[in-house]
Amino acid sequence: MTFKDQVLAIVKKIPKGKVLTYQEVAKRAGSPNASRAVGSILKKNFDPKIPCHRVIRSDGIAGEYNRGRSNKIKLLKKEGYIK
DNA sequence: GAGCTGACATGTT
DNA sequence: CAACATGCCAGCT
Numbered sequence: 678m679t680f681k682d683q684v685l686a687i688v689k690k691i692p693k694g695k696v697l698t699y700q701e702v703a704k705r706a707g708s709p710n711a712s713r714a715v716g717s718i719l720k721k722n723f724d725p726k727i728p729c730h731r732v733i734r735s736d737g738i739a740g741e742y743n744r745g746r747s748n749k750i751k752l753l754k755k756e757g758y759i760k
Numbered sequence: 761g762a763g764c765t766g767a768c769a770t771g772t773t
Numbered sequence: 774c775a776a777c778a779t780g781c782c783a784g785c786t
Contacts, residue, residue, distance in 0.1 A: 678778080680783065699768060714771065714783035716767040721784070741767045 680706050681718045688719065689726045696731045696758045698739065716740055733759065 683706035691697055697705075699712040702758045708714065712735075721727050732747045737759055739750045753759050 684783095703768095708782060710769075710780090711782040712768040712769095713766060713781065717765085717782090717784060720767055729767075732767090735770090736768095739767095743767090 680708060680711065680714065681722070683707060684715050684718050685724070685727060686696050688728065688732055689724075691728060692732050694756070696733050696753065698733055698735050700735055702732060 684702055687697070687702050687705050699715045702710065703709060703711040703715045706715070715732070719727060719732065723729075723743075730739055730747055730753060733739045733753075739746060739753060739759055742750065750759065
């Protein structure tokens, strides 16, 4: 099980109505400061089980889901996860 | 095996 | 307060 798999597993396990920051995911994966690695991994492992839009930055802003933020981010905003 | 790239974070200017 | 520059870690070529 590599860091990559850990990250993927963690993101996949994000329950509904919950979001994690890149730092949180990286932290759980075993590297608290591997925020960049987390994004890079999600990018290459684009699984439908991986809700990238549920993984946000420390700022509370969603990252770039699929090289361009999806409208789903807008839903997250409505949910109250993003400012 | 080494180097480059990247969907970020934090600090400083 | 906003923008720029540097550093971090892992993956890919």
